[in-house]
Amino acid sequence: MPQFDLAVFPAQIFWLVIFFTTLMVYTVAVSVPRMKELLEERWQKTEGYRLEANRYSEQRTIMLQQVDQDLLKSRKKAHDVITQTQGDVNSVFTERKNAMIALMKTQMAAAESNIEAEKMKAVSEIKEHTQIITQEIVSKLLPMGGNNNDIKTMLDDKMDLKVSHGA
Numbered sequence: 001m002p003q004f005d006l007a008v009f010p011a012q013i014f015w016l017v018i019f020f021t022t023l024m025v026y027t028v029a030v031s032v033p034r035m036k037e038l039l040e041e042r043w044q045k046t047e048g049y050r051l052e053a054n055r056y057s058e059q060r061t062i063m064l065q066q067v068d069q070d071l072l073k074s075r076k077k078a079h080d081v082i083t084q085t086q087g088d089v090n091s092v093f094t095e096r097k098n099a100m101i102a103l104m105k106t107q108m109a110a111a112e113s114n115i116e117a118e119k120m121k122a123v124s125e126i127k128e129h130t131q132i133i134t135q136e137i138v139s140k141l142l143p144m145g146g147n148n149n150d151i152k153t154m155l156d157d158k159m160d161l162k163v164s165h166g167a
Helices: 009-140 148-162
Strands: none
Touching: none
């Protein structure tokens, strides 16, 4: 095999040293700085992302606190509105209830006065009819008949006793 020939060993070692030296110079001068640069860029990006993530986390915490405060304010405002609305509804309900009670009292008073008037009219009609019937009965039973004024007075006295207020 030619590579094991002792005559070509010095040439092979020479070219190995030149090639290895060139490769080492290129690696140290070009590749390593590029790799170092890439690693620094990557580290800066990751560190930047970490710092940005921390900043976003702090902003999120602040925003959550603001949202909680706004939510508490909104709840308090809603509670106040509900309380005020309930008060308004209660006052309107009370006003309407009082108006309805007053209207019912007025209607009841009018109905009672109508009933009283109808009662008086009915009693008056009953007195008249009773007087007429009594006059006819007395005139048929007694030959000389009765005096209309006497019968009317007697019936008025009896009707006033029997028909009392509220009975």
